[in-house]
Amino acid sequence: ASILVLNGPNLNLLGTREPKIYGATTLDEINSRLIRQAQEAGHHLQCLQSNAEYELIERVHDARREGIQFIVINPAAFTHTSVALRDALAAVEIPFIEVHLSNVHQREPFRHHSYFSDLAVGVICGLGPQGYELALQAALAQIDQGV
Ligand code: DQA
Numbered sequence: 001a002s003i004l005v006l007n008g009p010n011l012n013l014l015g016t017r018e019p020k021i022y023g024a025t026t027l028d029e030i031n032s033r034l035i036r037q038a039q040e041a042g043h044h045l046q047c048l049q050s051n052a053e054y055e056l057i058e059r060v061h062d063a064r065r066e067g068i069q070f071i072v073i074n075p076a077a078f079t080h081t082s083v084a085l086r087d088a089l090a091a092v093e094i095p096f097i098e099v100h101l102s103n104v105h106q107r108e109p110f111r112h113h114s115y116f117s118d119l120a121v122g123v124i125c126g127l128g129p130q131g132y133e134l135a136l137q138a139a140l141a142q143i144d145q146g147v
Pocket residue numbers: 009010011074075076077078079099100101102103104111
């Protein structure tokens with residue numbers, strides 16, 4: 001099966017961006033681990049990070065044409081702002097898990113609301129890079145169950 005991992009704005013800066021909040025691991029390191037984890041399970045994984053809302057939206061649209069079966073997404077700041085990216089995920093009807101490195105509920109009130117959580121299969125936050133690995137593990141299990 002094919003799985004897509006999407007990361008939103010500023011996550012290209014992981015490793016140097018507010019390391020007390022987001023840790024020292026780079027996005028390349030996270031993505032390489034996920035690609036290996038998927039390969040070991042006999043699946044194919046693609047990654048995209050973008051700072052542009054329309055690129056993420058168009059990648060979601062393409063995902064349906066490509067037959068992507070599951071999406072793992074950290075919408076970053078778009079979590080709290082983007083009706084458009086939410087609508088794209090709703091439109092393609094591809095199941096997705098929402099991931100945040102930080103525990104958004106321990107942070108500023110504007111981070112407590114997500115436009116994605118009510119549509120997501122599940123939400124993981126506060127576990128750092130491990131959150132992506134756990135999300136992928138759950139996605140692979142769901143795919144193997146034919147969900
Ligand atoms: C984030 C949390 C968001 O509030 C923030 O805007 C981000 C990253 C996280 O992974 O913890 O850019 O999604």
